[in-house]
Amino acid sequence: MISSIVLITGLLLILIGLWGALTHRNILRIIISFSLMGTGTHIVIVAIGYVKNGTAPIIDSALGLAEAPQRAVDPIPSALVVTAIVIGLAVTAIMLAYAIRLYDTKKTLSIEALMESRW
Amino acid sequence: MAELVGSILILIGAFFHFSAGLGMVRMPDAYTRMQAGTKASTLGNTLVLTGLAFYHPGWTLKLVLIIYFVLMTNPVSSHALARAAHFIGIPMAGNSGIDALRDAQQTKRSDP
Amino acid sequence: MMGPNQPNPASLGGGFIVLAALLAVVWIFLNSTIAIELVLTGVLISAGLAYAFTRKTGVWQDVAVSPARLYHFILYTGRFLVELTRANVNMLRYVYAPRIKIAPGIVKINTRLKTPVGRLALANSIALTPGSLVVDIDGDSLFIHCLDLQTIDTDQATRLIAGPFEEQLEKTFG
Amino acid sequence: MRRASIVFAITFFGLLFASVAINHTQSVSLWPLARSYVELVPRELGAPNVITGILLNYRAFDTLGEVAVLFMVAAGVGLVLGRQPNPTVADPPETARPSSEIVQIATRILAPLISVFAAYIIMNGHISAGGGFQGGAVLASCLILWLLADAQFQVDVKLLGLLESVAGVLFVLVGIAGLIFAGGFLDTRVLPLGQLGAFFSAGAIPILSLLLGIKVGCELSVILARFRA
Amino acid sequence: MVGSLLHPLNIFIVGLGGAFLIPLLNRLGSRWVASAFIFALAAMTLMSGISLLEVLNGSPPIDILTGGSKPPYSINLRAGLDEAVFAFGVNLVGLIGAYYFLREKYGTILIYLLLIMGIQGMVMTRDLFNLFVFLEIVSIATYGLLSLRDTPEALSATFKYLMATVLASNFFLIGTILLYATTGLLNIDDLIANQQAIAGPIGFAALIFLLASLLVELKPFPANGWGLDVYETARGDVAALISGGVSTGVFFALLKLLPLFEGQLEIIAAAGVITFVVSNLIGLQQTTAQRLLGYSSIGQIGLLTIAACLLRLANVDSATFLLIAGGLFINHLFAKVGLFWLADYVGKARLQDWSVLKSRPAAFLAFAVLLAAISGFPPFPGFWAKWQLVMVLAQDERYVWIVLILVGSLLEAAYLFRWFGQTLHGPVESQTARAGSGALVPIFALGLLLIISGLITSNLAGLNSFWPLIPLAAGALTLLIAPCPAWVQCLTVLGMALLGGGWLISDVTGLNGLFAVLLLAGGVTIAIASLYRNDTRPGFYPLLAVLLLSLPALPRASTTLEFFFIWELITLSSYFLVVRSRDAQRQALPFLLFSLVAAFFLLAGFAILHADSASYSLSALRTAGPNSAVVFVLLCVGLLIKAGAVGVHVWLPGAYAASDDDVSALLSAVISKVAIFGLLVGTYVAIRSEVSLQLAHVLGWIGMLTTLAAAMMAVCQDDMKRMLAYSSMSQLGYIVAAIALMSHLGWVTALYLVANHLMVKGILFLVAAALIARTGKRLLSDYGGLAGQMPLTFAAASIAILAMSGLPPFVGFGGKWLLLSAMMEKGWYGPALMTLLATFVGFLYMARFIQAIFLGPRRPDYADLEEAPAALLTAQALLIVGILVMSFFPKVLIEPVSRAIDPQFASTLVWQGMSLEMIYGTWNPIPIMLLAVAVSALLFGLFWYLQHAGLFKDMARRLARNLSPLQRFYAFCRTAFGVLTPPWASMFWSRVAVTADDLALCARSIYTGNGQIYSLFILYYVMALYIAAGGLRYLWP
Incomplete structure (x- = not known):
């Protein structure tokens, strides 16, 4: 149940991101949309890793060594999502850098201005 | 018992947070909204964190740190926002028209 | 104005110790243990960070620690919490009133506090007291946004708004 | 026409996602692989935080890869933005209104506190929630705060670059140490595992965590600094 | 210890560690950075090379473990054979290409290093998520490098590229996690082992997302506008990295995951083939070099995709797989990267500006080599790979795929070689290429690598002997003496041809031996004539060497592979010889394309x-099984195209007429015989099956139609080389018909005619060469009365004409007579009648040739013409000797021919001077010949009468008035035959060309330049993939 709600949230975010990336004209908004899509994906990853009644897979006073396999959520997606987030951030940074360069050269942030090459 | 106290504190904190939200909606202009938001959420935070300390006594020291941190940052951020809002000329609600800051800036500009 | 950007090399040592101690305390608070290896690591980290930051800023050299100051700081905290609660109750009155009746405006007050840290504490405190918010600061003058304007006279406003804290703060931060 | 085709595509993906969501069932137990990790990490690596154990040992190759990604982005953003001296670069310090004294002082007070918090997150990655990436990000947030508060603040990009390089090289060296003294490249069991949950434990994981934190913090800071320039 | 230092794991250690060190080294100075950069790349190359060697020597795939633990717990990588080949290739190119980056900022250098390392990671990793990480490393490195050119267009293109690849990598991530949701696994090997667990809507969606992401990264049509824009606008060396490196990594990722997509292999292959064909189609419409290369690049990756999927479906063994996939990959990698580098070197965007290359012969040579490699010519790896691919596909009965692949390859060759022609013939600018010649060194290195890898692949493909490479070696040797004067080069070539050719034919026997002697002797003799040109002809002599040695090598071939290899060598070298001529820009391309189709x-x-026969041996043709009719038709069509049969002859007159004069002689006299040889070898297959014998009858009709039509068209020509070209076509028609008889007599005739035509047409084209050399005129109407000035030439021409026209006692007579007898023997009365008709028409144009040039009133401006150059006369004299020998001692040829022809035919004739003794009795040729002459006279009279009776009056009226009666007669004939031979063929073929261009125009209109539309295309691509793979059932439960 919980994981389904999170999963649907993530998938919806991906859809919203897709919609924004395809409809907005402003490059910055497009970048935000892509970033949103990435966030949605990360949420999906976390949702996939959820185990019913699970807790963080950290052995401490609250979660004993013996009971950990029964009570912990899946650590793999959590590990993956760290990497995925960093990569998403990296891509966003690069996109923003290009947006700045584009604004410098074209003095506009409209995606309509990026139609030089064709055919 | 400790958990009951903690729960009540958290509940009160949540109430203040709610009030902060309501204040943000109800207040007439940017400055007054900021006032509502800052004060109520600061107290709300403090209460919630204190409540948490009853649940997890081991976290008390960390929670104290967080409370101080919130006390330090919340007002500063609202100040920065208010200052920016004033700088770009967002008007105040009401008709008192009293704005010492504007006056000060104008005198400063007229005799550099 | 003695810019906060310029560290004063002469008094670097003082600031360093204060900051390092503060950071070490924070570190121990965060870890909530006093295992020896942990404390030692914390001291090392604190010292390193303190060194780096006192080279960047002179703010910390104004902060001195003494029992008296600590005492005043605690007093101030108590005073502050009372005021904060008052402020919130006050705010609740506005928020839950059927019609919000306020007369906002910005007034100017003057402060006697000289150290930047003190002024910061004052400003923060004011922001959390009933119906007031610091909009700008210029030298010794603070410009306060009041929800319900009671006076436009600087001195009177100073007394009203800064009064509850200024004394303790002066004793704490100088 | 165009709008309609976008709507159609999104609808299709919505349906596709719906079929995924409907058919998804919340798991009630761990996959065998995941279960082995939960058992293995505390036992073999001596790290209570299973995720950190995975990130810094079993999947450390991934981690190394993402460090490389950040490293490249730091360089790449520099390349993209550093092509020509940007006419707006020199402007902000003069024209921008300096932030108020309150913000500046608050920044100077907060920054060391944030840094020590970052250090805490980095150094406790193997014990509790946290780790190099998170701590590094907090470290970089400290820089954002400073940059926001002080328009004239000059970031020493060179120093940061130096730090990140050294951290990266050390990371690889620790990996090689694993190759020579333990089971393989990036094996963290080159140092004694210590007692589970202790500050100095879990082999080289804290060291990797520290290097990672420094590296990520520096890289993010460099990226941010480049953006401001 | 050394072994562990060279372990492939260290590739990553060196790559990452090196990259991290570079900023530190930068403090010491840029020199340090550059040397560390080169050192790291060299070390990586060495390591991958060593692992390649190890795996090649049979050691099992090298496992690379990380994290001190076994998979699936920790990430592992693997360097198997495929991985090692791909990794080594990329490393090598990375190392060579580093040259262009040495002077860049250290940031660029470290990104470059990480990019190369990332590609290795994509190739080697066995963990799905790790693959994602490496994919991102590669992508982000690409984004960084793309900033090296920051024109507005480049920035725009990069942003589109960013949007598309970010979308794709998001899909990859979604696919990965959904796969994890269904299986709980990330290790690729485990996933493959637990494939049955990947089911249901989630598993299916996961697979499709993964697949779509990888396909999109490979830039499939139509979701690839963003990729093209980047190819067009990026710096050449960066585009090279994307085309050769990034695509390689992604392709290998797909290859690795293919076992997961067992059910979608056909769909993936379809995606590949659409991309391959359409990209190459649109390539026809390109005007800028890098965009054109982009289309070609995308097409090549499409081809790789097809190959990977279909080979998997065909279950080929790993050696074959490596040969095909590896060969195609290496070919694409080296050639495309080289061309992109060349684009930087040239520094011109538009194709037509590339003619600046002409001022740099070395660069031009590299250009030609790279183009030939991409188009799949030997000896480059792509040739062998394509050969093997088609073999496998045929075995798997995937004929449609073969057709599509060949169509795509043809389109690709079309635009690439059109570009070559443009470059060769474009206007010369004073301004030369901008880059220093140091920039050429890497390109040359790639060319060399292409040749080396081609030789290695040739070995893998089953070419085990070295002799087929002799022509190439001779060409290379001649290239070395290029600075020498022309005559030195020519004599060297002739010497090599005699020595090498002599060795090549020394142990070839039978029919093949005869052809070998004929081709070698004819080739060398005519090549002697090339001595008459003493200008330096850059590139001419090496090509001549290749051609002259390929000709005798062809009959030596005993396997289909050897045959095809040498066949393509002849095609390629003759194309280059043709295209060299200044007039040949338009004519050389059809020549090449028709040759390629053939x-x-x-x-x-x-x-x-x-x-059918599981054998590569040519002798399998004699024992072909039930499919032999198909084989027969395919071989015949190909060879007929090459022989210029009517309908597919449109390339022939242009190519013959436009090439250099001595090349024309070679083309017509010698190279055309290659097709005949093929026909003789190829039609063995017909003997065994009844169906094929019926088809042979069709072949006979085609031959005779060609003869007649070409003869009529020859009459219509005024340009003497065109006339000779049509004449050549007409004569080949006879030969085809003779072969089609499929009887001993027919084949003897064919060989007889071959020898005859070789000598006669050689002489006539050399005569034309002499005339053009002396006067510079080509139209028959510009000549007249030269018999006095050039008596020797006149004599040679007369002898040739007489020999050709079939008058006794010359060889033509025997040939015609044999042909007629063979036809009568088989009861082919229709073709026999056409032979007679064609003889008559042939007589018309041959007479005109002599008459218009040598007889009649002498033109005043030719008063002081010299006799033809000695070289030409020598060659002619040698050919005349041949004619005389054959005329008066026919046994010299006929008897060995008769013996050599397949003993399966009953021996039917013995030559006894003027009459033939056949097993049916004795035939006296005189009455038949008389009959022929009589019919000719009758027809001649008829035409004369018709003209005078004014039957074609309005036509006649259009003719100029001030013509002599003879000239008027010819003018009439030309008009009449012009009506009889409407230009349907050329209309048809130009229609085909225009249609292809229109289709290309139409297809490329989807590339609007709008990044959001491109992203939308990607979404629709994913949708299409989902639906095509049968996903709809999951959407409507």
């Missing part, structure tokens, strides 16, 4: 033969 038909025929 070659493709041969390839398909051989492939089906191989599928």
Whole structure:
């Protein structure tokens, strides 16, 4: 149940991101949309890793060594999502850098201005 | 018992947070909204964190740190926002028209 | 104005110790243990960070620690919490009133506090007291946004708004 | 026409996602692989935080890869933005209104506190929630705060670059140490595992965590600094 | 210890560690950075090279473990054979290409290093998520490098590229996690092992997302506008990295995951083939070099995709797989990267500006080599890979795929070689290429690597002997003496041809031996004539060497592969010889394209033969099984195209007329005989099956139609080389018909005619060469009365004409007579009648040739013409000797021919001077010949009468008034025959060309330049993939 709600949230975010990336004209908004899509994906990853009644897979006073396999959520997606987030951030940074360069050269942030090459 | 106290504190904190939200909606202009938001959420935070300390006594020291941190940052951020809002000329609600800051800036500009 | 950007090399040592101690305390608070290896690591980290930051800023050299100051700081905290609660109750009155009746405006007050840290504490405190918010600061003058304007006279406003804290703060931060 | 085709595509993906969501069932137990990790990490690596154990040992190759990604982005953003001296670069310090004294002082007070918090997150990655990436990000947030508060603040990009390089090289060296003294490249069991949950434990994981934190913090800071320039 | 230092794991240690060190080294100075950079790349190359060697020597795939633990717990990588080949290739190119980056900022250098390392990671990793990480490393490195050119267009293109690849990598991530949701696994090997667990809507969606992401990264049509824009606008060396490196990594990722997509292999292959064909189609419409290369690049990756999927479906063994996939990959990698580098070197965007290359012969040579490699010519790896691919596909009975692949290859060759022609013939600018010649060194290195890898692949493909490479070696040797004067080069070539050719034919016997002697002798003799030109002809002599040695090598071939290899060598070298001529820009391309189509038909025929008989031996043709009719048709069509049969002859007159004069002689006299030889070898297959014998009858009709039509068209020509070209076509028609008889007599005739035509047409084209050399005129109407000035030439021409026209006692007589007898023997009365008709028409144009040039009133401006150059006369004299020998001692030829022809035919004739003794009795040729002459006279009279009776009056009226009666007669004939031979063929073929261009225009209109539309295309691509794979059932439960 919980994981389904999170999963649907993530998938919806991906859809919203897709919609924004395809409809907005402003490059910055497009970048935000892509970033949103990435966030949605990360949420999906976390949702996939959820185990019913699970807790963080950290052995401490609250979660004993013996009971950990029964009570912990899946650590793999959590590990993956760290990497995925960093990569998403990296891509966003690069996109923003290009947006700045584009604004410098074209003095506009409209995606309509990026139609030089064709055919 | 400790958990009951903690729960009540958290509940009160949540109430203040709610009030902060309501204040943000109800207040007439940017400055007054900021006032509502800052004060109520600061107290709300403090209460919630204190409540948490009853649940997890081991976290008390960390929670104290967080409370101080919130006390330090919340007002500063609202100040920065208010200052920016004033700088770009967002008007105040009401008709008192009293704005010492504007006056000060104008005198400063007229005799550099 | 003695810019906060310029560290004063002469008094670097003082600031360093204060900051390092503060950071070490924070570190121990965060870890909530006093295992020896942990404390030692914390001291090392604190010292390193303190060194780096006192080279960047002179703010910390104004902060001195003494029992008296600590005492005043605690007093101030108590005073502050009372005021904060008052402020919130006050705010609740506005928020839950059927019609919000306020007369906002910005007034100017003057402060006697000289150290930047003190002024910061004052400003923060004011922001959390009933119906007031610091909009700008210029030298010794603070410009306060009041929800319900009671006076436009600087001195009177100073007394009203800064009064509850200024004394303790002066004793704490100088 | 165009709008309609976008709507159609999104609808299709919505349906596709719906079929995924409907058919998804919340798991009630761990996959065998995941279960082995939960058992293995505390036992073999001596790290209570299973995720950190995975990130810094079993999947450390991934981690190394993402460090490389950040490293490249730091360089790449520099390349993209550093092509020509940007006419707006020199402007902000003069024209921008300096932030108020309150913000500046608050920044100077907060920054060391944030840094020590970052250090805490980095150094406790193997014990509790946290780790190099998170701590590094907090470290970089400290820089954002400073940059926001002080328009004239000059970031020493060179120093940061130096730090990140050294951290990266050390990371690889620790990996090689694993190759020579333990089971393989990036094996963290080159140092004694210590007692589970202790500050100095879990082999080289804290060291990797520290290097990672420094590296990520520096890289993010460099990226941010480049953006401001 | 050394072994562990060279372990492939260290590739990553060196790559990452090196990259991290570079900023530190930068403090010491840029020199340090550069040397560390080179050192790291060299070390990586060395390591991957060593692992390649190890795996090649049979050691099991090298496992690379990380994290001190075994998979699936920790990430592992693997360097198997495929991985090692791909990794080594990329490393090598990375190392060579580093040259262009040495002077860049250290940031660029470290990104470059990480990019190369990332590609290795994509190739080697066995963990799905790790693959994602490496994919991102590669992508982000690409984004960084793309900033090296920051024109507004480049920035725009990069942003589009960013949008598309970010979308794709998001899909990859979604696919990965959904796969994890269904299986709980990330290790690729485990996933493959637990494939049955990947089911249901989630598993299916996961697979499709993964697949879509990888396909999109490979830039499939139509979701690839963003990729093209980047190819067009990026710096050449960066575009090279994307085309050669990034695509490689992604392709290998797909290859690795293919076992997961077992159910979608056909769909993936379809995606590949659409991309391959359409990209190459649109390539026809390109005007800028890098965009054109982009289309070609995308097409090549499409081809790789097809190959990977279909080979998996065909279950080929790993050696074959490596040969095909690896060969195609290496070919694409080296050639495309080289061309992109060349684009930087030239520094011109538009194709037409590339003619600046002409001022740099070395660069031009590299250009030609790279183009030939991409187009799949030997000896480059792509040739062998394509050969093997077609063989496998034929075995798997995937004929449609073969057709599509060959169509795509043809389109690609079309635009690449059109570009070559443009470059060769474009206006010369004073301004030369901008880059220093140091920039050429890497390109040359790639060319060399292409040749080396081609030789290695040739070995893998089953070419085990070295002799087929002799022509190439001779060409290379001649290239070395290029600075020498022309005559030195020519004599060297002749010497090599005699020595090498002599060795090549020394142990070839039978029919093949005869052809070998004929081709070698004819080739060398005519090549002697090339001595008459003493200008330096850059590139001419090496090509001549290749050609002259390929000709005798062809009959030596005993396997289809050897045959096809040498066949393509002849095609390529003759194309280059033709295109060199200044007039040949427009004519050389059809020549090449028709030759390629012919070659493709041969390839398909051989492939089906191989599928049928499981043998590469040419002798399998004699024992072909039930499919032999198909094989026969395919071979015949191919060879007929090459022989210029009517309908597919449109390339022939242009190419013959436009080439250099001595090249024309070679083309017509010698190279055309190659097709005849092929026909003789290829039609063995017909003997065994009844169906094929019926088809042979069709072949006979085609031959005679060609003869007649070409003769009539020859009459219509005024340009003497065109006339000779049509004449050549007409004569080949006779030969085809003779072969089609499929009887001993027919084949003897064919060989007889071959020898005859070789000598006669050689002489006539050399005569034309002499005339053009002396006067510079080509139209028959510009000549007249030269018999006095050039008596020797006149004599040679007369002898040749007489020999050709079939008058006793010259060889032509015997040939015609034999042909007629053979036809009568078989009861082919229709073709026999056409032979007579064609003889008559032939007489008309031959007479005109002599009459218009040498007889009649002498033109005043030719008063002081010299006799032809000695070289030409020498060659002619040698050919005349041949004619005389054959005329008066026919046994010299006929008897060995008769013996050599397949003993399966009953021996039917013995030559006894003027009459033939056949097993049916004795035939006296005189009455038949008389009959022929009589019919000719009758027809001649009829035409004369018709003209005078004014039957074609309005036509006649259009003719100029001030003509002599003879001239008026010819003018009439030309008009009449012009009506009889409407230009349907050329109309048809130009229609085909225009249609292809229109289709290309239409297809490329989807590339609007709008990044959001491109992203939308990607979404629709994913949708299409989902639906095509059968996903709809999951959407409507």
